[in-house]
Amino acid sequence: MTRVTVYSTQNCPYCRMAKAFLDKYGVPYESIDVGADPVQAQKMIEISGQRGVPVITVDDEVIVGFDAERLTELFGKEEAPDRYDVLIVGAGPAGLTAGVYCARKMLSTLIISENIGGQALESWAIENYMGYRMITGEDLMKKFEEQVKTLDIRLELDRVTSVTREQQDFAIKTAAGKTHRARALILTQGNHHRNLGVPGEEKFLGRGLSVCATCDGPLYKGKKVAVVGGGNAGVQTAIEMSRIALSVSLIARGAVRADSVYSEKLGGIQNITVHTDTQVTAFHGDTFLSGITICDANGAEQQIAIDGLFVDTGWVPNTEMVEGLLDLNERKEIIVDINGRTSIPGIFAAGDVTNAKSKQIIIAAGEGAKAALEAFGYLAGQ
Ligand SMILES: Cc1cc2nc3c(=O)[nH]c(=O)nc-3n(C[C@H](O)[C@H](O)[C@H](O)COP(=O)(O)OP(=O)(O)OC[C@H]3O[C@@H](n4cnc5c(N)ncnc54)[C@H](O)[C@@H]3O)c2cc1C
Incomplete structure (x- = not known):
């Protein structure tokens, strides 16, 4: 019998959908909450080579993310077009x-x-x-x-x-x-x-670079993170991550443009540093992201050591x-x-x-x- 394991976190919607998919097709699976279990979190990182949830193992196959296409191939039932x-x-x-x-x-x-x-x-x-x-x-x-x-x-x-x-x-x-x-x-x-357009973006996606803070945020408990984006979504992510992470660098290409209900909260949060008129110009790290270079409007560059980067920079x-x-x-x-x-x-x-x-x-x-x-x-x- 096929052995299926779903590594997930509690608030991750993609994890919930992966489980809903397996439920729909009657596939039994073991569910592991890596947000609550650091040992299993480390195991997930080792077998998948990355740090994002969900990860689904089907016998020896490791599926990273909610890959509906692959899951349909494995478990979906074919039906005639209608x-x-x-x-x-x-x-x-x-x-x-x-x-x-x-x-x-x-x-x-x-x-x-x-x-x-x-x-x-x-x-x-x-x-x-x-x-x-x-x-x-x-x-x-x-x-x-x-x-x-x-x-x-x-x-x-x-x-x-x-x-x-x-x-x-x-x-x-x-x-x-x-x-x-x-x-x-x-x-x-x-x-x-929208992509950042910085070399190495694809390589680090899921290996320190995340576009879903509600999914991957719990994996950065007590770590240093940065958030790119000065709009509502970026500021909201920075505020939420300040409760989980050790420190948060908020990086905005221009000024912070979030609604006052969010931007007013920013000033009162000790572990958030805001960098305005600043862009990310390089990623650093071997397998996982370990730092970024940022550059301000005067061309001054600075390297920041981080474990995770959350991108909230707009939409296509x-x-x-x-x-x-x-x-x-x-x-x-x-x-x-x-x-x-x-x-x-x-x-x-x-x-x-x-x-x-x-x-x-x-x-x-x-x-x-x-x-x-x-x-x-x-x-x-x-
Ligand atoms: C972090 C964040 C915070 C937000 N906060 C708020 C808020 O507080 N209040 C508020 O009002 N709005 C908020 N928004 C905006 C709000 O979520 C969007 O305006 C809304 O979800 C748009 O709905 P939609 O159905 O048009 O598109 P989407 O929500 O983008 O849904 C599109 C759907 O299409 C599917 N899809 C895409 N491509 C394909 C394809 N090729 N084939 C099949 N399916 C496909 C996607 O999987 C998805 O299910 C927020 C957005 C973000 C990202």
Whole structure:
């Protein structure tokens, strides 16, 4: 029998999704909390050669991260391609809300996404989603997911690689090699982190460099870390890491531009040092990151010894799959009208992947609802 072990931390959404995937396919596994067990944490680092969770071992194979593609190959069951009324790409706030609205309109709906919850999973504390004074991104998205699961909606964990038009229908292909067809599409695939553009970035990703502080933060207990990014996300990460790490260097390319609710807290935290008008210019370390060089606006360089670097430097829309198919703006966001219609009838879009100016959970959810209602109107009129 295949032996599966999941090395995880308590608040890591990707760990939860890996376990949800294994549960869905009835795969038994042992779960090890490396945030609570330093010996197992060290074992995980040794077998995976890196310091990020989740790590999944399947007999002798070591899978780093929640690799839905590989897990689907190992445990997913093949199904014949089908034709749906609506196919939704992405299961963040926009996609999950669109799914609920489609199901309530009795549309046969498939949501395909790399994860369930999207970027919201990375938020330590959400204080601006109505109905909650404060809730973690993890908890809020769990509630979205629970609501979706009460309805007749199919949800598959996979990565969409292409979108094409086939006469009246649309076809999407996925990384797991599947093709799905639908009469309408709702695109809600959000954004991904912008790279720093510093040599060695790929080498150190998971080996001291992290783009998910809520996932990997517990592994840096009592260590020295740095956070790159002077916006809301970067400052929020620096504040949260100051409670876990020994010291935090916050590095901002310009001034700190976070909302006052976050930036006012910064000054009062003893173990955070803020470097404004500063950029990271080099990484140091052999297997693991052990330091960075930073450079200020006057060209003065300084080397800082750190164990971990968290990057929160902005976002790039996930629109490669529709380049050449849909009209995009200069930032490569999908151009939509006020009702979520794109340049092709039958394709709708919502949330952070669109040209909507404000990128927020409540806005993405609202726009997901609007796109779904518009898709329903489109299908009813066909
Ligand atoms: C650290 C952090 C803190 C934040 N804090 C707040 C806050 O306090 N309040 C607030 O309102 N907003 C906050 N935000 C912003 C908020 O999370 C986003 O605006 C919101 O999640 C956007 O929702 P979305 O559904 O449009 O996209 P996303 O949340 O980005 O979801 C996109 C989904 O598409 C999937 N996907 C991407 N590419 C593919 C593909 N090729 N195939 C299949 N699936 C794909 C992804 O896996 C994901 O599930 C925060 C963001 C971050 C990163």
